[in-house]
Amino acid sequence: MSDERPETPPTEGPPTEGPPKEGPPTEAPSEETRGQRRFLRDLMGLDVIDWRTAVLVPLLALLSALIVGAVIIAVSDVELLRLWGEDVGEAFSQTWTTIRDAYVALFRGSLWGLRPISETLVSASPLILAGLSVALGFRAGLFNIGAQGQMILGGIVGAIIGFSFDLPYVLHVLVALIGAAIAGAIWGGIPGLLRAKTGAHEVITTIMFNLIAVPLLDWVLKLEFVQRAGRDDPVSKTVAETARLPQLLGWLDRNDLRVHAGFILALLAAWFVHWLLFKSTLGYEFRAVGANPDAARYGGMNVVLVYTGVMAIAGALAGLAGANEILGIPEYRAAPGFVAQIGFDAIALALLGRSHPAGVVAAGVLFGALRAGGQQMQAATDIPIDIIVVLQALIIVFVAAPALIRAIYRVRTGEGTGQLTKGWAA
């Protein structure tokens, strides 16, 4: 390639070439502004963007999703549809009531009072952990759709360690978490290794590992040493008390505050991922491989090791998310479907959080609130909680294509997520 580069428009600033012409001032900015700028760039993620893109776009995306969600709720009610033909005024008022009740329940269930907030944080913890898993992959140019399967593996192993060993407090829960992380790391690391060694695209392999993990869970749950005594359905034994994540608000003496140490674990993981990505040599390698694998190879990095390492760490994070669901939630046992959709929600969450740990935490709390509120909404108004999944999909659309937001709300925004992943050939 010998592109005459200056003839293509530079993305920013005037061209700095041309012998007789003076370039822009070369004096270095003060240490302080440099530090700030780097911090901002780290925080905001993949692009150089301003606050509009980081804060305003997600908020408007949420608003837009709620509006579209309202329309879906309204038109999916057969009784209401019939009413429109008979009495428009009444139909209008009933539609309004339905939507209002739904969203009020959503809000009450997520933020109104101590218990809803506790429930929000309970839902947020695994979402943050799994979201970090996906975000880490994005940073290294890998698309980990396999958080779902990695969570299942982490959950199984966490549960087995939790009920089969007799260990003291603290140590037991640590061993169970480490075991879960290792299981997730293996389930994530294999697709990473395959990608590096054979070029098998991680999108396909991680999806397949998800499809393998589901029947695997069913099979394990029916094994004699796993299945709860006296049960025919696939349910595991209960995790020993020593292996449970302690409840944070236990001292309040209320039995409805389920928020547990898993949330602290999620915050620690976010801090760790931040350090890893931006302060460590390994993270430098991850980001270099993600942005340009050829240059990374040129720079002496071992791309095979990086791909495997990224996917293994991502898998470990998802494994912790899975263990979190077993060791932190009352009942303290594994059953089919204990992961729900968290592994997929994590993709939306990583995008919303711009693949930055701080963004993932914020997005995780938001999604946790949607889920906690959605349960309340389902109980109070009969509107299925699946509407939450629809809202999340809509949020990603608006975040990934801010041009839509730009067009609807007439605000200026930065560019979208752009190209995050690579085709099969890469």
Add this chain to the structure above:
Amino acid sequence: MTAVIAAPAPKLLTPAQRRRAKIIGIVLLVLAAFTLLVFGIGTEGDATFKFVIPGQSPTEIPDLTVPGAGSSILLAGVLAFLGAIQVTRGFGDKANLVLGIGLILFVLAFLIWAAAGSPLGAFNFTSMLRETVLRSFPIAMGALSGVLCERVAVINIGIEGMLLGGAFMAALVGSTQGPWWGIVAGVLTGGALAWVLAVLAVRYRVDQIIAGVVINIFVLGITSFLTVRLFAENPQFNNAQILKPWKVPLLGDIPIIGDIFFRQTIFVYALFVLVAGLTFGLFRTKWGLRSRAVGEHPKAADTLGINVYRMRYLNVVLGGMIAGLGGAWFIIGSVGRFDENMTNGRGFIGLAAMIFGRWHPIGALGAALVFGFADSLKQVLGILQTGIPSEFLLMAPAIVTVIVVAGLVGKSRPPAADGQPYVKE
């Protein structure tokens, strides 16, 4: 000066290729050992292959009975022979073919072992292959959809969602307006979802894989939502009429072949027509030439006055309609009612079939048949009561997919611009 084209120099094997050749040989030897030890030694009884589907097949074909242990040992011998040659001398370019033959022999030995060990001692070979064709249908439609999209360099991960969305609308419209309108609704739904993908990927240049994932999440969410909200209280909306198989005159009367291919539903015939049509279309028509140019070198196509964006929109929407037809099959061609997430990853396996089939319609069909076979094994083995946990059989298609994309069958080359948005300057 005249063009001189270098005479092809003798090929040197890179260390990686030498390693791969060795691995293939070792795989064959391992299969041989497994066949001998597990299927061969200690197996008692005979295995009977039946070829007649009761009440359907027009002609009588005698059953074939083979001794369980003896045939397995024989097949193990052939596998060991092939493996030994591959390890020492190597089959060169034919290694993949040999590997394929080896895998077929292994599966055969497995079936003999399973039949010989079961109380029935027999299974219906024709019926299994018929099931294979049937089960490969949604996978093949997903793969063809992928071929159309990726030939113009748009990666379509949203096929799964298009199948599921097509199935949902086919159930809703099929229940109220009849099966044919159900099919139309499925096709249009697939097309509409694909149009959304095209808008996001082509116009807004959203990362194509993310755009596809969004479609999957959205469709999964909204169909689950509506299943609960709409179908639970109004079951009459989720009860479509199923189209019966239709025998092709003459062809349907051929022994075995007729049972497998020509006593199927209209969907399967549509698949054959689509494969033939797309193959001809892609490689013999103006549309195909332009599509492939857009996928290989969009800038070149643009400089020749071809509208890259229009070609991408057109093919992606067509691809979505094919996936929608695949979705309609789940209802109109199969069970008649919609269930949450009933496609269960078939769209993703379809993508793998497209890669395995090297972005060619015929290859995609062949690959889909392989996956359909893995899928159909589950049922056969269920009947035979082999003692293998059914969960493991559920994993089989996914495991086969991983092996396939991991390149045990060698690397193939996708369209050069695959996955890259085209930016007009």
Add this chain to the structure above:
Amino acid sequence: MELELRGITKRFPGVLANDSVDLTVRQGEILGLLGENGAGKTTLMNILYGLYSATEGEILVDGQPQQFSGPGDAIAAGIGMVHQHFMLVPVFTVTENVVLGVEPTLAGGVLDLKQARGDVERISAQYGLEVPPDAYIEDLPVGTQQRVEIIKVLFRDARFLIFDEPTAVLTPQEVEDFFGIVRKLKDDGKGIVFITHKLGEVLGIADRINVLRRGKIVGEAIPGEVSESQLAEMMVGRPVDLVVAKTAAQPKEPVLTVDDLVVADDFGNPVIHDVSFEVRAGEIVGVAGVQGNGQSELVEALTGLSQVVSGHITILGQDVSKATPREIHDIGVAHVPEDRQRSGLVLPFTITENMVLDSYHEDPYSRGIAMDWDATAKMAATLVEQYDVRTPSIDVPVSNLSGGNQQKVIVAREFGHDVKLVVASQPTRGLDVGSIEYIHERIVQERDEGAAILIVSTELDEILALSDRILVMYRGRIVAEVKPEETTPTDLGLYMAGGTPS
């Protein structure tokens, strides 16, 4: 019968690429458009071809103003373009490439390949453009690919042909053949625009010359009435010294020794056959050859980026045939890669981050597993100063820098440490004259400080100007070793094409 550009101005955000350019070409003449890299030639021609739309100004064909909303309109107006990077689909045949977009069809959109092949053969015969109609483009040498591009344009009945840097990929002998074709086209009444930054070529072929500098037409000339140095001054805007100032080399001990090296590509086809040579401390060895004759693979093998099938590479007495890029870097090898954007830089990374791409694992840039960004930034600031990288800050992504400054970042990174051997591939490709001069000076300076230097370039002028010794590669073999003072471009060209000077 003429094509006219009137007052064409093109603004990109922050850049004025073309500044009210007027230009006319008549049928039956060759207009040379001369300008250095980055002067705005390609932008101008992309406007003419309908790929960009002009901010101001108009295009007239035979006096009629034209509205081009895409290349299709330009083609319809009789304009054809042979792009610098060929616009050919590698997996299509010659015929398929030629007819793409204007396919002859039978009923129902079915391709009429028989007629298409006939058309290709007819044009091929008419202009002496020999091509195999059924061969796949990826199997053809670049010279033949260029003929396919020309047939493509003629198939669309173009009256005006634009050639963008057409000789960049050709040997001197192929250039002569190509000039023959261009003259034949001119005699046939075509109007031709010949874009180049090579002075000799434009003097050799053009009827008139327009010089473009920083987006503006700065002068007109007629060949025979101007000298090469006058044109150069017009092009660059100041007097240019076309020679690299350097003293005679004083080679010392061998640093790099290559013995019977064999390398294969991903598909097992041999691309380097039994290559042996050595490079000594204090000398510059240039590797000449037409693109695609094994030079890239040689560099990759030397720097540990590809596997060696057989043979040995020794650097400072150490066998590195199986070494990794990092091990080779750590011996003291600097590598300026062929394609700076593809493999030399991580474009979204800042200058600071790019400065440690191959040394981030070393003290003081990292300690253990933690990066020390302060130490790294300090080093980056020093090197940016020292190597004259024009940038507002060391914290901007390198994607924001111009090509010349990007290359300076790489050179600073690679030369900024203690270097024993430099492997530089196409070190000045696509750069303006100022940057070229600067990088050449730095390379000579490294040599004078005692490093061994291996330069790979497809630019003969660069090889002749820099090298103390020249190796010529052809089809994966070294076919000649010559001294620059004992050879001529013509002889080198013959070696590069696989021949021997008589």
